[in-house]
Amino acid sequence: MRELGSSQPTAVELELLRILWELQPCPVRDVHNRLAEIKQTNYSTTVKMLSVMLQKGLVRRDEKKSPHLYRAAMSRKVAAKTFLNDLIDKVYDGAAMSLVLQALATGKASPEEIAEARKLLDQMEGRK
Structure with a gap:
């Protein structure tokens, strides 16, 4: 996991973190629905963004649940x-x-x- 302070999240990543802080844990669909209220985006873009954030260590994913549940990696x-x-x-x-x-x-x-x-x-x- 990367250290959060070593590279700031993008503006969109911050939007996703705000959504997760409010809703977590939650599936991609819930994150996407909330993000769609703020900006035009498609579902696959939300999935990709969460995947990138997972690699950066900004989010965690519970793969034991179906659908997978996401949460912010820190408060x-x-x-x-x-x-x-x-x-x-x-x-x-x-x-x-x-x-x-x-x-x-x-x-x-x-x-x-x-x-x-x-x-x-x-x-x-x-x-x-």
Whole structure:
């Protein structure tokens, strides 16, 4: 199995992972039906994508069941942490605060998210 952080999944692979995190374990047909709601694709393409993802170690397949059931190889939380660490290392030279500042500077943070960030910073500084 390859390490997830060594090569980021494509945009379509991320869509499939999101579907699997929600539905898993599930057969290809369920994954395909959900994917078809998002984008035009045919069943054989979904099968091929899952096969590639299996080779990459992004998904697992239970071959004891019929039809085969697929699941993500790692939880959404673990994947998010892996992707985030990879982004911080590659784009921000390991400076996590630079990522946080950039994210907040986009202006897309809600007042609730800004308050949550302030609370976290206060906790990190030892204030409550």
